[in-house]
Amino acid sequence: MNQQVANRLNSLAVSAYKLMGSVLLALILVGLLSFLSVQGFFLSNTRWVSPTILSPTDPSVLQLNAQAAQQESERDALQAKRRDVANRLQEAERVLAAERSFQQRFVVALKGEKTSRDRLARRLSTLRQEYLRAGGEIAESNRAYSSLARTRTGALYGAKLMEREEVLTLNHHLAQMAQSNLSLAQETVDLDMRLDTLKREREGLTAAENGLGRDDAPEGLTTDTLLLEREYTLSVLEQARAEAQRKSLEADLRALDDSLRRFDQLLRVVHGSPYLKAVEQNLTVAFVPYENLAHAREGTPLYACALKVVWCREVGVVGPVLEGEVSQQHPIRQYHLRGVMVELQLRDAPTAREGLLHLGRPPLML
Structure with a gap:
């Protein structure tokens, strides 16, 4: 038993x-x-998104915000440097314009001085000719009168017909006439000297005009015109320095503009990141792989399902696509995908904690 x-x-x-x-x-x-x-279902299904909540205290958000602040600070520094370079470039252009104007006016002034010397030399030459002719006539008249007066005075004084005082007075007048002859000769010498000085000045101005910008030393230069030419040479050197500085500053300005464009592009990418949009408040977003993006248009209904694929209900709609590429792990399969983030407009907050949501319709509905 x-x-x-x-x-x-x-x-x-x-x-x-x-x-x-x-x-x-x-x-x-x-x-x-x-x-x-x-x-197998998710191997071929392209109608799903992976939701997440971005908060201001998220490490990725804080890191990206710090990076954006650093990039903006560097861009502001570049912008300030660009303004400084632009101001220096404007100053170099003003110096160039001033030096070119000075050189042009210098040449005009040099021609004007030479023309003035030529005109004055012609007038002095004409005056000298007239002065020589008149002086010769005056000297000849004085000599004739002096000879006649001395002969007549000697005869009258010898005949006791003229007092000695009258003889002395007449001799004094004759001496004054001789002095006037000497003055005429001195004036003639002065005119010759002035004509020679004008000739030297005119030759010096001509030599300076012909020698501007050349290395050789033309004949006829004077110390005065050489000093004038030195001012012109200093202006040419200053213009060359300003031109070299302008070219260098223009190259610097182009390089800074290129750097600023790269910074602007980088900042547009950074500011378009969904992580930076969460700086001020929580933001509910979803990762959408590129192969799913065609089904994630704005306004597309979203469904949450129990056991990933059954007992589904509508929980919200897809919002606008956020700029910038992101990489995230597949919610079911263990590998990373490339894609973008989209904003979600959900009816209740707990839905954002779901592992994935389906796009357009429940996954088993054909």
Whole structure:
């Protein structure tokens, strides 16, 4: 009797073990089939997004905000440097314009001085000719009168017809006439000297005009015109320095403009990042792989499902696409995908904690 009970108990235990093994095997098969089904489903499905909540205290948000602030500070420094270079370039252009104007006016003034010297020399030459003619006539008249007066005075004084005082007075007048002859000769010498000075000045101005910008030394230069030419040479050197500085500053300005354009492009990318939009407040976004982007148009309905694919309900709609590429791990399969972020407009906050949401319709609805 006891043996029968033991056998029955052994039989029940074996049956229980078999049943438990069958149940476990069935559960394993169901789990494996579910896993393979989900994996197979998401292998070809392109109608899903992975939601997430970005907060101002998120490390990625803080890091990107700090990076944006640093980039903006560097851009402001470049902008200030560009303004300084632009101001120096304007100053160099003003110096160039002033030096060119000076050189042009210098040449005009040089021609004007030479013309003035020519005109004055002609007038003095004409005056000298007239002065020589008149002086010769005056000197000849004085000599004739002096000779006649001396002869007549000697005769009258010898005949006791003229007092000695009158003789002295007449001699004094004759001496004054001789002095006037000397004055005429002195004036003639002065005119000759002035004509020679004008000739030298005119030759010097001509030599300076012909020698501007040349290395050789033309004949006829004077110290005065050489000093004038030195001012012109200093102006030419200042113009050359200003031109070299302008070219250098223009190259610096182009390089700074290129750097600013790169900074602007970088800042546009940074400010367009969804992480930076979460600086002021929490932002509910979703990662959309590039292959799913065609189904994630703005306004597309969103569905949350139990067990990833069943018992689904509508929870919101897709918002605008955010600029900038991001990389994120697949919510089911263990590899990273490239894509973009989109804003989500959800009906309740807990939905944002779902692993994934479906686009357009429930996943098992054809």
